[in-house]
Amino acid sequence: MGIPILGHLDIKNPPTTVANSSGTRRCTLTDNNNFKFTSLNAATTIQLDDCEKVLGQSGVIVITNASSTGSLSFSLTANFGSGASASNVLTPGGSTISFNTTANVTHMISYYVSADDAVLVNYIGMFA
Numbered sequence: 587m588g589i590p591i592l593g594h595l596d597i598k599n600p601p602t603t604v605a606n607s608s609g610t611r612r613c614t615l616t617d618n619n620n621f622k623f624t625s626l627n628a629a630t631t632i633q634l635d636d637c638e639k640v641l642g643q644s645g646v647i648v649i650t651n652a653s654s655t656g657s658l659s660f661s662l663t664a665n666f667g668s669g670a671s672a673s674n675v676l677t678p679g680g681s682t683i684s685f686n687t688t689a690n691v692t693h694m695i696s697y698y699v700s701a702d703d704a705v706l707v708n709y710i711g712m713f714a
Contacts, residue, residue: 599619601621601646602621603621603622604621604647606626610630610633611623612635614635615635619645621647634697637664637665637667643698643699648692648693652690655687655689659687662675677708694713
């Protein structure tokens with residue numbers, strides 16, 4: 587006997603808007619798996635929190651750059667309960683993410699919490 591297939595599956599998971607706190611955008615992974623924010627014209631840390639509690643979770647972070655970007659920059663960290671660290675964030679080939687800082691551009695980070703000390707991420711930039 588097989589598993590019945592639903593004719594229509596309506597799963598909605600809208601992104602949570604992430605507030606700025608002293609230049610850090612904290613994406614609390616136990617709250618949601620999709621996030622979004624519009625950057626300020628400043629150095630911004632994107633921090634993935636509660637990673638140790640959501641092994642196997644994946645999602646996206648959608649970022650829209652501010653209209654003025656002369657001082658805009660980004661960094662990405664992951665917190666597994668013992669403090670945030672960029673070394674817990676793994677990219678394809680170990681490459682540094684080159685964030686696009688063009689005004690009003692939308693870009694996205696996809697992530698997957700793959701282990702109790704690692705988040706795999708991929709950056710996709712400059713949606714127009």
